[in-house]
């Protein structure tokens with residue numbers, strides 16, 4: 176009898192509360208029952224399975240992280256990390272759907288909304304009755320988006336007129352609203368708006384041909400003199416500072432995506448090495464294959480440990496940008512290395528969707544580049560440790 180593959184080699188899960196361990200088990204069971212059987216089909220068709228929103232609802236995951244008034248539960252970042260980890264072990268795209276809605280969009284209303292706006296949206300968002308998206312990146316402004324924000328807003332009577340484009344916006348093809356970040360033509364202030372689906376002048380085109388995260392639907396949004404009432408301007412936004420606070424809150428989640436993705440790939444590789452036979456032996460008996468597996472296990476263990484500490488710091492209110500940035504840089508790089516070794520362990524089958532590891536291999540490339548590329552997060556850490564900024 177061979178041991179079952181288990182990426183939690185140092186039993187880090189056991190250091191968490193019983194409630195958190197139970198939550199992780201629930202998400203794991205959900206992913207295996209509801210997502211695993213259908214994911215390759217949706218991946219091939221470049222589509223998000225919208226019906227999983229209904230099957231996710233009974234798990235009530237958002238209420239494990241957020242209160243109705245937009246404040247966070249004690250231990251929220253660790254809890255959120257575990258949800259992301261367990262989802263990513265099976266499918267990173269599902270975690271991204273959740274992260275965009277429950278992280279970026281929810282945090283935008285929670286941090287930037289007035290009491291009335293929170294009361295209107297947050298309960299519906301908690302219940303997955305209203306789905307949100309987050310529109311910051313533009314075709315010409317990814318890394319430099321803070322300085323290069325070209326989408327404009329102009330006050331006009333009792334409302335605002337928005338013009339510009341947003342690229343890569345996850346969930347926007349079916350979301351009930353997208354938070355749009357724009358610069359005020361009058362004073363250069365950065366403002367956030369809740370733009371409801373179906374608003375005239377707001378058009379979303381699905382981005383086709385992705386080689387990673389194919390189950391996430393990303394939109395190219397065009398705002399053509401799109402009119403939004405003043406009541407849908409996020410009233411508590413204080414310029415770019417609020418946008419940066421939202422991104423700081425969600426960056427830990429992206430680091431967790433790397434942990435889950437790498438763990439999923441590692442467990443698949445161990446199982447394959449135990450089963451696949453070549454030269455009359457199981458390939459797991461070969462020293463070079465064991466070397467791959469041990470290297471992967473060292474990676475996932477260090478990533479998991481780092482993210483737990485990062486999230487504890489976030490929950491204690493002592494996490495700085497550079498902590499989240501280093502965790503994101505480190506986990507994305509280790510994830511890339513781990514999924515490559517896992518894919519290699521599968522030989523030719525490693526590039527076939529049906530063996531599972533190919534999806535982790537491809538998805539890692541998106542993790543590597545979004546929510547701050549590897550280079551940009553590196554420069555954030557470099558600035559913190561030297562006191563010298565490499566940014567223009």
Ligand code: FAD
Pocket residue numbers: 275309310311312315316317318319342343344345388393541544545546547548549550551554566567
């Ligand atoms: P660029 O900024 O053009 O960077 C190109 C290269 O230049 C990178 O290697 C970068 O590191 C490097 N570079 C740039 N500046 C410097 C510098 N100063 N020094 C050194 N190197 C530098 N955005 C949203 O708003 N909402 C979403 O829901 C969303 N979802 C996404 C989902 C996916 C799958 C992807 C791929 C992206 C998503 N994004 C989203 C956008 C994402 O955040 C950007 O892709 C990311 O910020 C990088 O911007 P860019 O792609 O324009 O790359």
